Amino acid sequence: MESKTKNLGGIRAKHKTFCALPWIHLSTRPNGLLRVCCTANASSAGIKNDKKWDSKVGILKNDDGRPANLNNSDLASAWNNSYMRGIRKKMLKGEVPDSCTKCFKEEASGHLSKRIWETEYWSRRIDLQQLIDDTSPEGEVPPKLYYIDLRLGSKCNLKCIMCSPHDSSLWVSDHKKLFNSVENKQLKQHLIWDQKGTMDGGSYNWPQNNQLFWQQLFEQIPHMKQLYFAGGESTIIEEHYMLLQECIDRGYAPNIELRYNSNGIELPDRLFEMWSQFKRVRFHFSIDAYGELNDYIRYPSKWSHIEAQLDRLDQTPESIEVTIACAVQVLNIYYIPEFIKWKLSKKYKKINPWPLGAGLMNFHLVYLPAFLNIKVLPHETKLKIADKYQKFYQWLECHHSSDKDFLEHEYGIKRLKGLIKFMLSEDWSERMPQLREYLEKMDNIRGTNSRSFFESW
Ligand code: SF4
Numbered sequence: 001m002e003s004k005t006k007n008l009g010g011i012r013a014k015h016k017t018f019c020a021l022p023w024i025h026l027s028t029r030p031n032g033l034l035r036v037c038c039t040a041n042a043s044s045a046g047i048k049n050d051k052k053w054d055s056k057v058g059i060l061k062n063d064d065g066r067p068a069n070l071n072n073s074d075l076a077s078a079w080n081n082s083y084m085r086g087i088r089k090k091m092l093k094g095e096v097p098d099s100c101t102k103c104f105k106e107e108a109s110g111h112l113s114k115r116i117w118e119t120e121y122w123s124r125r126i127d128l129q130q131l132i133d134d135t136s137p138e139g140e141v142p143p144k145l146y147y148i149d150l151r152l153g154s155k156c157n158l159k160c161i162m163c164s165p166h167d168s169s170l171w172v173s174d175h176k177k178l179f180n181s182v183e184n185k186q187l188k189q190h191l192i193w194d195q196k197g198t199m200d201g202g203s204y205n206w207p208q209n210n211q212l213f214w215q216q217l218f219e220q221i222p223h224m225k226q227l228y229f230a231g232g233e234s235t236i237i238e239e240h241y242m243l244l245q246e247c248i249d250r251g252y253a254p255n256i257e258l259r260y261n262s263n264g265i266e267l268p269d270r271l272f273e274m275w276s277q278f279k280r281v282r283f284h285f286s287i288d289a290y291g292e293l294n295d296y297i298r299y300p301s302k303w304s305h306i307e308a309q310l311d312r313l314d315q316t317p318e319s320i321e322v323t324i325a326c327a328v329q330v331l332n333i334y335y336i337p338e339f340i341k342w343k344l345s346k347k348y349k350k351i352n353p354w355p356l357g358a359g360l361m362n363f364h365l366v367y368l369p370a371f372l373n374i375k376v377l378p379h380e381t382k383l384k385i386a387d388k389y390q391k392f393y394q395w396l397e398c399h400h401s402s403d404k405d406f407l408e409h410e411y412g413i414k415r416l417k418g419l420i421k422f423m424l425s426e427d428w429s430e431r432m433p434q435l436r437e438y439l440e441k442m443d444n445i446r447g448t449n450s451r452s453f454f455e456s457w
Pocket of ligand 1: 019020021022036037038039040099100101102103114115118
């Protein structure tokens with residue numbers, strides 16, 4: 001694709017902390033809170049004094065200092081509020097906004113941050129220099145939304161081990177049993193479901209109740225280049241289909257890319273019919289391991305169904321791009337080599353075809369809950385994992401690198417090395433008691449056996 005931004009290097013040299021997203025994008029939480037982006041809201045994870053941030057870092061604030069929420073606010077008034085203006089001004093001055101700590105920490109440990117890949121991606125589609133030139137000294141920019149991340153409530157058909165009732169309606173009953181039984185104070189703190197999502201005026205019903213939001217979003221459809229859907233589970237949420245239909249009816253679907261992070265459990269025929277009218281669909285299928293471990297993590301999915309859905313997606317037209325999105329955490333990091341071997345053995349035509357994810361799969365890190373982050377593992381376990389990966393790199397070089405630039409690809413071995421470097425970069429093992437209690441309690445609630453995945457190491 002032709003580059004729109006002639007000199008991204010020049011922008012980066014002049015504005016060292018620049019990220020395209022605060023100029024083109026907004027992100028929602030399932031209960032209507034607005035965020036700079038999904039990563040911004042995870043930026044407090046790992047900051048020692050998490051409580052100070054109260055999980056609100058990256059959440060947009062209204063001019064009165066209260067969090068902006070789509071139950072009582074709207075898109076247009078959020079776009080140039082003092083919080084958004086402040087972030088843009090900081091970035092243009094080369095400072096790191098608090099909301100963006102996570103990206104810069106990841107970059108420092110050799111991981112490819114969302115800031116880097118998103119800015120590179122959008123530099124090929126939008127003239128970023130023009131956006132900077134159009135920014136007022138107060139940090140205001142014209143109200144054009146090119147890209148939105150929508151979490152249309154918490155309706156979901158899974159209750160993954162790293163998730164919570166904040167994002168999955170199916171989690172509610174397990175949370176009740178878990179929260180009442182937890183003894184560890186820090187763990188209990190992590191598991192608070194504050195006022196059942198209603199704090200700061202939140203409600204999971206905002207997509208049904210806020211008609212002004214929809215009116216303003218529909219007005220943005222002519223500018224829109226990407227609609228991104230993530231949890232709850234958009235494929236079972238009716239408003240997701242309503243928005244796709246609106247884009248089709250207004251004639252803009254051929255200009256718009258759709259992007260999903262989805263559990264892929266429900267893929268009705270009408271979805272494929274709608275997708276065929278859009279410019280492109282990028283479907284990131286959330287799968288975290290091979291077989292039983294995936295069923296444990298993405299509870300209560302069934303591996304045979306996941307494989308059947310992958311086979312179905314492998315038959316879709318070229319305009320639909322499919323990747324496996326693997327969330328890396330303490331439970332699966334040891335088993336990722338087996339997962340990759342399985343994926344390569346399937347010889348899919350279009351699930352992460354080269355060069356997507358270097359032909360392997362895509363990885364992102366679990367930050368919340370913090371006790372599932374890979375930095376929590378004990379040092380000797382980390383060394384064992386690092387050693388296993390070292391041997392796996394040799395296997396990959398022999399089995400996956402012929403006729404390709406695999407060895408140099410940033411999503412190949414380099415990406416795996418980045419995971420290991422990140423894991424070794426800090427010691428969070430003080431959270432091990434939280435992890436142990438959490439897994440034990442969840443096993444009691446669900447009748448599962450998390451120990452079976454650790455016993456063989
Ligand atoms: S720097 Fe990172 S956290 Fe901040 S807006 Fe960009 S992608 Fe989001």
